[in-house]
Structure formats: C-alpha cells, structure tokens
Amino acid sequence: DARVTQTPRHKVTEMGQEVTMRCQPILGHNTVFWYRQTMMQGLELLAYFRNRAPLDDSGMPKDRFSAEMPDATLATLKIQPSEPRDSAVYFCASAAREGNSNQPQHFGDGTRLSIL
Amino acid sequence: QKEVEQDPGPLSVPEGAIVSLNCTYSNSAFQYFMWYRQYSRKGPELLMYTYSSGNKEDGRFTAQVDKSSKYISLFIRDSQPSDSATYLCAINDYKLSFGAGTTVTVRA
Numbered sequence: 575d576a577r578v579t580q581t582p583r584h585k586v587t588e589m590g591q592e593v594t595m596r597c598q599p600i601l602g603h604n605t606v607f608w609y610r611q612t613m614m615q616g617l618e619l620l621a622y623f624r625n626r627a628p629l630d631d632s633g634m635p636k637d638r639f640s641a642e643m644p645d646a647t648l649a650t651l652k653i654q655p656s657e658p659r660d661s662a663v664y665f666c667a668s669a670a671r672e673g674n675s676n677q678p679q680h681f682g683d684g685t686r687l688s689i690l
Numbered sequence: 691q692k693e694v695e696q697d698p699g700p701l702s703v704p705e706g707a708i709v710s711l712n713c714t715y716s717n718s719a720f721q722y723f724m725w726y727r728q729y730s731r732k733g734p735e736l737l738m739y740t741y742s743s744g745n746k747e748d749g750r751f752t753a754q755v756d757k758s759s760k761y762i763s764l765f766i767r768d769s770q771p772s773d774s775a776t777y778l779c780a781i782n783d784y785k786l787s788f789g790a791g792t793t794v795t796v797r798a
Contacts, residue, residue, distance in 0.1 A: 578733070607785065617734070617778065617788040630785065665733055667786075678724060679786060681733035 576600045578682035580666050586688045592654040595685045597666030598647055606649045607667040607679060608634075608641055617665070623649065624671065656689045663687070693717060694781050696789025704797050709766040713779035713789045716760070722782035723755050725764045727775045728791070734778055738764065769796045 579598040587593060599606050607622040621631035626643040634641065638660075640652045653660055663686050667679040696713045703709055711725075721742055726734035738753040740746045740762075746753045754763040762779055774796050779789040 609786075616790045617786075619785050619787075622785060667733075678736050678739050678782065680736065681726075683731075683733045686731075 576680075578666055578668050578680055580664075580682035580685050582685055583683065584686045584688075586690065587656060588690050589657055590655045591689075592652065593656050593660075593687060593689075595651045595664050595666075595687070597649040597651075597668075597682060599649065599666070599668030600670075600680055601647075603668035603670045603680075604646070605669045605671040605679075606643060607669075608649070608651050609665040609667065609681075611663045611665060611684070620651070620664075656687075658689045661687055661689050693787040694779060694789045696779050697792055698790055699792035700795065701792055702795045702797060703769055705769060705771060707769050707796075709764075709769050709773065709794055709796070711764040711766075711777050711779070711792050711794070713762045714760055715762065715781055717781075717783075718757065718760060720781045720783055723753070723762050724780040724782055724786070725751075725753055726778045726780060726788075728778060729775045737777075739782075766794075769794075771796050771798045 581596045605624045608620040611617045620634040621641040643649045663684040665684045667681045669677045669679045694715050723740050725738040727737045728734045743755050743757045750767045752765045776791045776793045778791045780786045
C-alpha cells in the first residue's frame with residue numbers, strides 16, 4: 575500500500591531552534607501539500623507544490639517558515655527560529671494531478687512538534 | 691466566514707446505530723467533496739469522494755451532496771466501535787478546505 579512518509583514523527587525542541595520536517599510523497603504523485611493541525615484552528619493549508627514548483631504558500635508565515643522540494647521524492651518544511659506557537663501537528667499530503675484534475679490527497683501520519 | 695462549517699459534536703452513539711454527520715459550505719462553485727476519517731495520532735484517511743450532487747455509497751458509508759442547499763452529509767450504518775474517530779468534511783478546490791471535524795464515539 576503506497577503511503578506518504580513523514581519524518582520525524584515527533585520533535586521536541588527549545589524556542590529559537592531550527593526545525594526541519596521531511597516528507598516523501600507517494601511515488602508518481604506530482605503535487606505535495608503541507609498542512610498544520612491545531613485544536614483551535616483545525617487543519618490549515620500552509621503551502622503546496624506541483625512538479626516541485628511552489629504554487630501557493632500564502633498560508634505560511636514567511637518570516638520564519640520555508641518550504642522546498644529538492645527533488646521529486648522529498649519535500650521539506652523548515653521553521654527558523656521556532657516559537658512555542660508553532661507547536662502543532664504538521665501533515666504532508668500528496669496527489670497525482672495533471673491539468674485541472676482534482677485527484678484526492680493522501681496524507682502522511684504527521685510530525686508532532688512541541689516548542690518549549 | 692469559513693469556506694466549510696461542520697457540526698462540532700462530539701457524537702456518542704451505541705453500536706449498531708446510524709451516525710449522521712453534516713457540513714455546509716459557502717461557495718456554490720465547489721464541485722468536489724470529500725470525507726476524511728482521522729484516528730488518534732494518525733493522518734486523515736480518505737473515506738469518500740464525490741463530484742457534484744447526489745449520493746455515493748460504499749459499504750456502510752453513504753455520502754450525500756445537496757448543491758441547492760450547499761449541504762454535505764455522511765451516514766454510517768450499523769456503526770461499529772472501530773468507526774470511533776474524527777470525521778472531517780472537505781471541499782477540494784485544488785487545495786483542501788476542511789471543516790473543524792466531528793469526533794464520533796461508538797459505544798460497544
């Protein structure tokens with residue numbers, strides 16, 4: 575069964591530290607999404623890529639967050655410097671999309687981030 | 691106004707009951723509607739995916755879309771304790787806009 579793989583599954587670090595979260599999309603999927611889930615806000619889209627190009631990062635705080643796709647098998651989300659309010663579960667999802675198709679997204683199991 | 695509003699629950703039902711979950715959405719142009727199930731400490735898992743109006747059935751699960759009232763529903767028949775999870779409705783417009791989620795507990 576093809577799955578989106580996220581690492582690490584858990585991360586606890588101190589405020590001010592750099593955090594890097596990684597995602598391996600399902601092989602053949604060309605669209606990758608980053609979401610953040612909190613109790614207060616639910617699931618929110620941070621950024622998404624198609625064919626490794628960023629298409630929308632309007633949900634991401636630009637001053638401290640950055641998202642990249644170094645290659646088709648790896649997406650990264652970095653926070654520098656991290657703050658306690660960044661504590662959340664970060665999900666990556668991928669989909670196979672061409673043109674205007676709207677194939678559903680498949681999620682990884684998330685990175686649970688705690689900033690002390 | 692959020693694009694998708696979902697009844698917050700939580701919902702607790704006895705085993706075998708019908709579970710009814712509902713969402714409303716704001717933009718009548720939306721065409722793709724989804725239901726995800728999320729178990730504790732796991733990622734959302736796609737449950738049902740419907741396009742435009744009508745019903746879609748998959749085993750014990752039925753998804754309904756009423757575009758005239760901008761209302762989407764998920765029904766779970768003969769509910770089982772293993773159905774206990776958070777259910778999220780979503781509108782798929784290239785990116786997903788999620789409802790807040792309804793936590794369902796099915797009591798054995």
